Amino acid sequence: MRILLVEDDRRLAKALSDALELRGYTVSHAPTWARAYELGDHDLVLLDLTLPDADGIEACAAFRSASDSPLIMLTARADTESLVQGLRNGADDYVTKPFRMAELDARIAAVLRRSRPRRSRPLRLPGMEIDSSSRRVMRDGESVHLTPTEYALLASLAQAPGAVVTRERLLIEVWQTVHRSQGRTLDVHMTRLRGKLPGLVETVRGSGYRLAVERCSGVS
Structure with missing residues (x-):
């Protein structure tokens, strides 16, 4: 399972990447939206809403227009409007910083479960x-x-x-x-x-x- 982590805080990105890889995921890290675009499609995206080269809400919309992969916002913004805008622009869920890995684990599992097709009659x-x-x-x-x-x-x-x-x-x-x-x-x-x-x-x-x-x- 490949995860793309878009996070400009390199120390946080390193800690998150290590923790996710210990849980069996393959993690690619992009410190900018431009780099994330270069890395292409993944099974799931963790997107920080505060990026040096793009507005996180606009990045959500751009990502959703190009991909069906699940997207979880990582945000320090606690205001409801930012979260609602992100969801309206294509994010599947969000985690507010600071967060526990147990919470992120649960959110990842939930969105992946929703994205997996189940075999049954139409x-x-x-x-x-x-x-x-x-x-x-x-x-x-x-x-x-x-x-x-x-x-x-x-x-x-x-x-x-x-x-x-x-x-x-x-x-x-x-x-x-x-x-x-x-x-x-x-x-x-x-x-x-x-x-x-x-x-x-x-x-x-x-x-x-x-x-x-x-x-x-x-x-x-």
Whole structure:
């Protein structure tokens, strides 16, 4: 499993690289966004939001436009707006500095689990097909591009089409947590998912979300 660590603090990068390699990962280090671009695609990216040659939020967007690999933000920014902007621009998750390796381990495991295809028969709904083996989603004959996290959320909703799936269940299934701090992360990803599947994902106030089966064909 290859990880690209984009971090300009060389001492931190060395410590993180050593710790990740002890856990069995192959780590490439890039101190700048330009160098990260040169190193090419990896199985997962850890991206510091404070880089000497690029804005971290813009780097998230640029990365997501070119790759489907999971991306975790590493940030000292505690303000909600920065985190939300990063998630909106394609990051799958974030870890706030300073952090424990146990926390980073858990976040890495969660995003990798979401990105791995699971072999099973495609789920077919009116006007829509969800193929878990390829993580491909088709709606009305057209492919819908989803990030690993967006796909994981849709797959959770699709387990019970038309039924309300609680926020707590989604947090457990996708992030393996019920911690309220992840609630905002859930909301941002659901907003992105609704934007890609207009009218299909409904918010049930005070409860959670549901897949509106009657709208899968695009008919309101």
